Every structure is written in C-alpha cells, then in structure tokens.
Amino acid sequence: xxxxxxxxxxxxxxxxxxxxxxxxxxxxxxxxxxxxxxxxxxxxxxxxxxxxxxxxxxxxxxxxxxxxxxxxxxxxxxxxxxxxxxxxxxxxxxxxxxxxxxxxxxxxxxxxxxxxxxxxxxxxxxxxxxxxxxxxxxxxxxxxxxxxxxxxxxxxxxxxxxxxxx
Amino acid sequence: xxxxxxxxxxxxxxxxxxxxxxxxxxxxxxxxxxxxxxxxxxxxxxxxxxxxxxxxxxxxxxxxxxxxxxxxxxxxxxxxxxxxxxxxxxxxxxxxxxxxxxxxxxxx
Numbered sequence: 001x002x003x004x005x006x007x008x009x010x011x012x013x014x015x016x017x018x019x020x021x022x023x024x025x026x027x028x029x030x031x032x033x034x035x036x037x038x039x040x041x042x043x044x045x046x047x048x049x050x051x052x053x054x055x056x057x058x059x060x061x062x063x064x065x066x067x068x069x070x071x072x073x074x075x076x077x078x079x080x081x082x083x084x085x086x087x088x089x090x091x092x093x094x095x096x097x098x099x100x101x102x103x104x105x106x107x108x109x110x111x112x113x114x115x116x117x118x119x120x121x122x123x124x125x126x127x128x129x130x131x132x133x134x135x136x137x138x139x140x141x142x143x144x145x146x147x148x149x150x151x152x153x154x155x156x157x158x159x160x161x162x163x164x165x166x
Numbered sequence: 167x168x169x170x171x172x173x174x175x176x177x178x179x180x181x182x183x184x185x186x187x188x189x190x191x192x193x194x195x196x197x198x199x200x201x202x203x204x205x206x207x208x209x210x211x212x213x214x215x216x217x218x219x220x221x222x223x224x225x226x227x228x229x230x231x232x233x234x235x236x237x238x239x240x241x242x243x244x245x246x247x248x249x250x251x252x253x254x255x256x257x258x259x260x261x262x263x264x265x266x267x268x269x270x271x272x273x274x
Contacts, residue, residue, distance in 0.1 A: 016237050018244040024255045032251065032258070042254040045246060127244050131237075 014131040019124060026116045026123045030087030033114060039065070059084060063092065064101040078103065082111070090114040170194065171202045175225065178212060182224035 022029060032038040036053040044050045044067050051074075053065040063079040078097035084090060091113045096106040103109075108131055115126045170192060177183060177191055189199045203223055206212040211229055215222045 014233070014237060016241045016244070018241055018248065020248040020252070022252060022255055024259060028255070028258070032254065038254075038258075042250045043247070045243065046250075125248070129240050129244070 016129045017126065019126040021119070021122050021124050023122055025121075026118045027087045029116050029123045029125055030090070033090060034084075034086075057081065057084060062101055064097065066099070074099070076101075077107075079112070088116055090116075170198070171206060174199075174202055174206065175211060178223060178225045182215070182222045184220050184222055188223070 032042070034055065034057050036055050039055075040050040040053050043053075043065070047070045048067045050065050051068050053063075055061075055063045057063075059081055061081050063081065065077055067075045067077065069075075076097045076099055077094060078101045079092040079094045082091040082093060091111070093109050093111050094107075095103040095109045097103050111130045113126075113128045113130075115128075117124045117126075173192060174188060177188060183191075185196060185199055185203065188194075188203070189196050192199065203212060203214075207214060209229075210226055212223050213226050215224065
C-alpha cells in the first residue's frame, strides 16, 4: 500500500528548472530581464498587464511591479536582487507586496536564479525557482493559499483547478 | 514550521513509522512526539493506522500532490513567459534592424 511513496517529493528539494534557447545575443537577453521598459512588454501572463515597474539594479536593490487584471485588480510583487553579474547571472527573491513594496502574505518567498549562456550566437536562458523547504511545506499545509492565489493571480492555479476537475 | 515537525515529515517520507521509532530517531520525549503528530494529523499531513496494539503513522499523499501541482504551475508560468519573450525579442530585433537600415540610408 506504500508503493506510491516515490510520488511524494522530498522535503527540501522544492524547485523548478526551465531552460530555453533564444536567437539573440546574451547582452540583449540580460537587458530585457533587467530593464523596466522591456519587462512591461513580456513579463505578465496575458490578459494581465504591468502598468508600473521600477528597478533598482544592484545587490539588495528592489524590483517592484504591479500586475493588473482586466477587471482592474492590482497585485503587486517585489523582488530583491541577491546577485547581479551582467550579462551572465541574476539572482533574486520574490514575494507578493503592497504598492509601497512592503512584502505581504500570499506567496511563500522563493529564490530565482537566471543564468544566461552564449552558445554559437544563440543564448540559452535557464531559470531555476527554489522554495525553502519550510516555505514549500507551508504551501502543502495551507490550503487557504490556493484560494488566495486564485483570487489574486488565478493564472498560477489554473493548472491546479484543472487537476481538481479530473 | 517547527523544525522537529518538519523532521518528522522527512522521516515519514521514507515510509511509515510508529511513535516509538520516531521518538528514537529524533531523540525526543514521547509526549513531544505525540504533540507534533497530533498537529500534523490535524493539518491532514499525516494519518494514523492502528495495527494490533501499535499505531503506525504515515504521510497522506494529498497535500504533497497539491504542492507538486503548485510547483508545476510555476514551470508553466516560466514556459509561457519564455514563449512571450521569444516573440518580444523578434519584435525588438526587427525594430533595431529597421533603425540600422534607416541610419544606413541617411549615411548614403
């Protein structure tokens, strides 16, 4: 009856890694990840928009932005830069925030590492998202967060809703 | 989460255990272990199965499936974000090309 134990992710290894190759120079890739005028054009999942985005690109600096739903609901988020190595690497921690960039509840803080690598004129970008084990477990424990996120950032829970509907 | 409680979850990840086994591995007193297990049961993280005169504790799968689904939603978020970035880069490069062509025209 315990055959399915392998399905339970090991606590402390909560991470997601996504990689993609782009036909563009690495300097441009780094630029579109770290410049507000670029980010507002591609960062948000449609139909969300990014009406406000400010960036203080230095270690400890804050990247603060607003995600606006078509109904006009605003969800702010903030990232604090941990490491900046142009045009190779970007490390930051993200949480939901208020409009003054103070962190708020709703999404466990997570660490994102973006690596830009040049490969024969192309650029590979690897995004690694890591949740601290305690924070990730909190997600597992706290069913409330699912509902909270579905109200604020329903895009993220769309997949979960699909699963539940099965 | 309380560190010992997290530790209990990690122990149970390898398979079901009795209170006595958990107590030994964590080096805690039985009342403490029982208290943590009560909290974890109430949070629907673990479930108990009586076997003869013993109580076997094991993890419930549901919360971890939700966690996995939640992490999967982050994967999808990034996959789609990269799709948009791909389109956006084409747009940016086309604009740059246009500007370069125009400046070449002006130079001539």
